[in-house]
Amino acid sequence: MAVVLVAEDDQDIAAILTRLLTRAGHSVRHEPDGTAAFERAAVDRPDVVLTDLGMPRMDGLELTRAIRGHPDLADTPIVMLSGHLHPGDHEPISAGVCAVLLKPCPNDKLRAVVQELIDRGPHAHHGASCPVHQPVSV
Template identity: 70%
Template sequence: MPGVLIAEDDEDIALILTRLLKRAGYTVQHAPDGQRAFELAVAGRPDVVLTDLGMPRMDGLELTRAIREHPELRDTPIVMLSGHLHPGDNGPVRTGVCVVLLKPCPNDKLREVVNDLAELGAHGHSGADSGCPARWPVSA
């Protein structure tokens, strides 16, 4: 089973995301902050990382940078799910996020994006031939 690491500080949202992705057939790990998410990513090598933007100890952009700088994680697909971004804010994509979704995001759209990235697998995140979809934002 493909594995998804969820970095989300809101326990209620994390529980909903965990249930949704487990029902879709994923093995799911949850971290309540970016630092713990990075530690779990290094230890477990998830197939996809799903991160919030605003979190304690390391926010979603810092987590993305840390993953992109790690030699064994740099090609991991990353989805940012946030309610704190505004359309046109290219910070997440410039940092290396593959897809940005705005909260609230329909469950079927979230499943579709995670499935697409899990199928795509590890891929580069810079240059025209990177393979990264780099979509922002994905509409519902």
């Protein structure tokens, strides 16, 4: 069973994501802000991090950069799910995100992207790009 860490400050969205990913067979951990998510990631070492962009204390870009800068977490696949990005926005990819999904995202697409990254496993992010998984925008 893969562990997915969900960093999402909206409790309703977090509940929906938790239910969706749990039904897909994953063990889900949730944290309401980037700082708490980073601290949880350092302890739990999740298989995938699913992060929102806009969160208190540390946003999704800062969380991504912190994960990429941590020697034990740097290869962790990261998906950004946000309603505050525009198609073609390159900042998340430059920060080291593997996939970008725009809210609202179809459930089957979200499950497929998370599963693909779980299947691929940890992988290097040379520079700020992910050579294994091309960014996905829905």
